[in-house]
Amino acid sequence: MAHRPASRNVINRLIYAAQHSACPCHGCRSAGAHSPMQALSQMRKFATPVDAPPIEKEYAFEVAASNLRFGEGVTREVGMDLKNMKARKVAVFTDPIVSKLPPMKMALASLEQQDDLPFVVYDRVVAEPTETSWRDAIAWSREQDCSHFLAVGGGSVMDTAKAANCTFTVYKDADLFDFINAPVGKGLPITQTLRPLIAVPTTAGTGSETTGTAILDIPSMSFKTGIANRAMKPTLGIVDTINTRSCSRELHISSGLDVLFHSLESYTAIPYTERMPRPSNPNLRPAYQGSNPVADIFSMWALHTTVKNLPRISKDLGDFEAMRQMALAASFAGIGFGNAGVHLCHGISYPISGLNKAGPKYKHAGYDVDHPIIPHGVSVALSAPAVFQFTAPSSPSRHREVLSVFQNTTPADPSISAIPDSEVGAHLYEAIARFLDGLGVPRGLKAVGYKKEDVPSLVEGTIPQRRVLDLAPGIGNVAGADGREHLTDIIERSLEY
Numbered sequence: 001m002a003h004r005p006a007s008r009n010v011i012n013r014l015i016y017a018a019q020h021s022a023c024p025c026h027g028c029r030s031a032g033a034h035s036p037m038q039a040l041s042q043m044r045k046f047a048t049p050v051d052a053p054p055i056e057k058e059y060a061f062e063v064a065a066s067n068l069r070f071g072e073g074v075t076r077e078v079g080m081d082l083k084n085m086k087a088r089k090v091a092v093f094t095d096p097i098v099s100k101l102p103p104m105k106m107a108l109a110s111l112e113q114q115d116d117l118p119f120v121v122y123d124r125v126v127a128e129p130t131e132t133s134w135r136d137a138i139a140w141s142r143e144q145d146c147s148h149f150l151a152v153g154g155g156s157v158m159d160t161a162k163a164a165n166c167t168f169t170v171y172k173d174a175d176l177f178d179f180i181n182a183p184v185g186k187g188l189p190i191t192q193t194l195r196p197l198i199a200v201p202t203t204a205g206t207g208s209e210t211t212g213t214a215i216l217d218i219p220s221m222s223f224k225t226g227i228a229n230r231a232m233k234p235t236l237g238i239v240d241t242i243n244t245r246s247c248s249r250e251l252h253i254s255s256g257l258d259v260l261f262h263s264l265e266s267y268t269a270i271p272y273t274e275r276m277p278r279p280s281n282p283n284l285r286p287a288y289q290g291s292n293p294v295a296d297i298f299s300m301w302a303l304h305t306t307v308k309n310l311p312r313i314s315k316d317l318g319d320f321e322a323m324r325q326m327a328l329a330a331s332f333a334g335i336g337f338g339n340a341g342v343h344l345c346h347g348i349s350y351p352i353s354g355l356n357k358a359g360p361k362y363k364h365a366g367y368d369v370d371h372p373i374i375p376h377g378v379s380v381a382l383s384a385p386a387v388f389q390f391t392a393p394s395s396p397s398r399h400r401e402v403l404s405v406f407q408n409t410t411p412a413d414p415s416i417s418a419i420p421d422s423e424v425g426a427h428l429y430e431a432i433a434r435f436l437d438g439l440g441v442p443r444g445l446k447a448v449g450y451k452k453e454d455v456p457s458l459v460e461g462t463i464p465q466r467r468v469l470d471l472a473p474g475i476g477n478v479a480g481a482d483g484r485e486h487l488t489d490i491i492e493r494s495l496e497y
């Protein structure tokens, strides 16, 4: 009987699996395959290895971030910036709450001070935006035909402004799903120059002012996904360190958790040299590239700063110095994960948030919205102890370093250095769980209303998040594996802690 040839994909996956430990964290290398060709032969049951060109691994990484300006009260410069950019008409994006707060008032006053700088305001951004709310913003933008964009708000506002800019300017006839990450959307490249966007964050969280990422909830699919493309990064991020002073304690904490896990996930993502295939053209190199020396520096600084300052804000809403530090940390983490990427906590968070509307309908305290909401930072944190226990064996030294930050010491301290590699994960699980508990974060998925029966749906909603799963150690660099078993285990272990 003739053998059906293995598809190119399968061949490549096998070659990769054999070239590397198939499961670097968990040692499940396919038995007996000592070379790529042997692995291929075994799989095809051929006695003699066949030739197939190996897929080459990445050898380069690229660093991109918005221009950034930090300072107290710097929002008042935005009118001059837009005038300097020769704006013809400005589209100002915000949401119904931020529209009444000092950052928006300061931004509007700054625009009004300029002669001949017309602007229009869109204040219907929805917290944790959806496909419907994005479409509304896009339709509005298409009508207004503005030359420049200004976003004043949290990640929801900045992301909505990015999407409206992208699909309205040069891509007037495009559909949203043309640019949404594959496999959910077509993931088409954005090759045209978008219109200038200035982003003024009012939360210390997403780092969206630095990145080309925009996230939306797709209720029909019960998960979140987004567009990730360097072309969408703001021209300028204005990080005004007083803009977060009006945030509730819960908002400070959930956005701060986003900073924490941006930095932790980007620091522990697979190294960029393990990502494959090497792109055939530099403009195909993804924004999320895997951990790299530049992202490491930003992520580590953000991690140290968050572990030190977020608990201070939680205890004292008058601690403006800690808020200033968190505003910096959010952008630093943005530079880190914007170039390295995030992995499992984020991938798992997308169905946790998405399924909530039809399922548990949990509404987090401190969020003044008219719909169920597990804030992004909280949804990311829910799986974190189990995630980092899972990833620790992939790189014990990095995880040991992270553990030392939570323990306020150094990796060389005997309390850290004496821990055997095999136990670093368990210690990190405890350290993260204790940190989250200190901030009053719900202790696992059950605390926000999920049950054991929901685990398969949460796994299914995570599987399509390839953009981030590909960077997850133990899942991403086992090319071809979708990681279902590991994900089930991590999510089950996240039900309560």
Ligand SMILES: NC(=O)c1ccc[n+]([C@@H]2O[C@H](COP(=O)([O-])OP(=O)(O)OC[C@H]3O[C@@H](n4cnc5c(N)ncnc54)[C@H](O)[C@@H]3O)[C@@H](O)[C@H]2O)c1
Binding pocket: 095, 096, 097, 098, 101, 126, 127, 128, 129, 153, 154, 155, 156, 157, 159, 202, 203, 205, 206, 207, 208, 211, 213, 214, 215, 216, 224, 243, 244, 245, 246, 247, 248, 251, 254, 255, 258, 367, 368, 369, 376, 377
């Ligand atoms: N683009 C990215 O790189 C990226 C990264 C992480 C998360 N996200 C996305 O960003 C969204 C979350 O953004 P977020 O955490 O910044 O919150 P948000 O923008 O959703 O805002 C949350 C709530 O806080 C209010 N708010 C905002 N600023 C305030 C202030 N200064 N004072 C009082 N209230 C204020 C808002 O009106 C809203 O009701 C999610 O959709 C998430 O998926 C994007």
Ligand SMILES: [Fe+2]
Binding pocket: 206, 258, 262, 346, 376, 380
């Ligand atoms: Fe995030």
